[in-house]
Amino acid sequence: MTTEIIEPPPRTEDTFVELEKVSVKFGKGESQFIALDETDLRIEKGDFVALVGPSGCGKSTILKLVAGLLKSTNGYVYVAGREVGAAEVRVGMAFQNPTMLPWLTVRDNVMMPLKIVPPFRQEYRSKKNNEFRDRADALLKEVGLSGFGDKHPWQLSGGMLQRASLCRALIHEPQLLMLDEPFGALDQFTREELWAIMQELWMKLKPTVVLVTHDLKEAGYLATRICVMATRPGRIVDDAAVPFPRPRNIEMSYLPEFVSMTQRLRQLIVSARPVKETVQ
Amino acid sequence: MNAQWRRRLWSTMFIIGFFVLWEVLCWVFHVSDIVVPKPSQVIVTLIQRAPALWPHTLQTLYTTMVGFAFGIVIGIALGVLIGSSRLAYDVAYPLLVGFASIPKVAVVPIFVLWFGAGTVPAVLTAMIMCIFPIVVNVATGLATTEPELEDVMRALRATKTDILWNVGLPRTMPFFFASLKVSVTLAFVGTVISETVASNRGIGNVMMIASSNFDVPLVFAGLMILAFLGVALYAVFSFIEGRITGWAHRKDEFAMG
């Protein structure tokens, strides 16, 4: 079954992230691999977009492109109207692996972006023991980690580290938040709790979020828009708004409309999987 | 705590036992002083000759520490360069390995030729002896920084220097201290080699003269001093290591402090 490549919504004043015929190719010649093929994507300011799709379809690749960690082979990536990296856009990032620095306390880990990103960077020395510190503690409290700021990462559980990692991604009030399966390694209950926290923080701070996930319920709970990707070559095959009102809760995910939405997404992803080819 | 004391007790007893066994074997087999002196005799020599040995001990310690300090500075600089630049790695690594393979005794005469006999060649020999482990460890520590960690920093638009200071170097500290413990003992070897060949001061020189006079207890006294200095410095760096890189062992004391 072939799926049509869909048109992105038109460019508007609010367009914050824009991918224009972006291709990413790895390797050269015979072994060249197209991770992303002439992909168009527009994301409005303050939007919450979930990227779903089969493994290896290029979700993380899109995230890295937008975060400016990876250069596209062809096409352009614009953030805030300028080519990625050119504009002064604050970016926050969290991965499946919490990647805390073991020699720092949890609080110092959370404060790391303030040490790096302007304009906080210039004030870091004078404010790290008062204003910034309080800010980190307030954020830690919101994710349920109050009192853990002085601990070291190895003294926290995986779920707690992931909460801290979210704090680190948010402390510098990023305009752009990149989340690569941040809840992927957590148990169901922690995950659902963090969805609620994430939604709350997003509604408060209104960053533009791109969330990569394998969990369709998670995508439906959090996102305002869900993009489905297909693989070989990587491309976006479906792009639909999530109509449910905010704040959403876990009960909503049992509504028939919600279930039928996730079923539709599931169908799309299954059919977007590569046809099993025999590799010689 | 109890287990720790027991471990200490065992290790102390074992060390004392070693010397007692040495003493006993010397008695039983009537080993001549010219071949292997008894530990008791070495200790007596140490005490009797202390006033004469003391300035030489200081000289050796001083030379070693200066060489070691230079070695640390140059070692870190080279390690950072090699660990963070592909080109530097390709160019400098073969050179460095080649250099490390040269027996350092062979280099001493060249230093003497350049700087004359005395302290300078000893400092330089100590320095080149301890550079290699430091460079290799610092470079390895930097080169093995997790890519995800770097991604987090790069997404924040951190400069290379930011990443080096905040991630690379702290991460490298356990590697660095491991290399310091090896290097400090190597620095002693370097100093003593140079003192033996070309100096009129230092423990190496004392041992050289003592052995040509067949004063074997004095030679062993020199060895004792060197061993003691080596152990003492090793202990110092182990202690500093524990304080600074406790996180690598997930020490709770580190977490508290």
Ligand SMILES: Nc1ncnc2c1ncn2[C@@H]1O[C@H](COP(=O)(O)OP(=O)(O)OP(=O)(O)O)[C@@H](O)[C@H]1O
């Ligand atoms: N550095 C690289 N060199 C070569 N190929 C790469 C590289 N990075 C990614 N790829 C390839 O690009 C494709 C897309 O990778 P990407 O990490 O974006 O997948 P993904 O959608 O995030 O998958 P997953 O859901 O498993 O995380 C994969 O097939 C992968 O093999």
Ligand SMILES: [Mg+2]
């Ligand atoms: Mg991925």
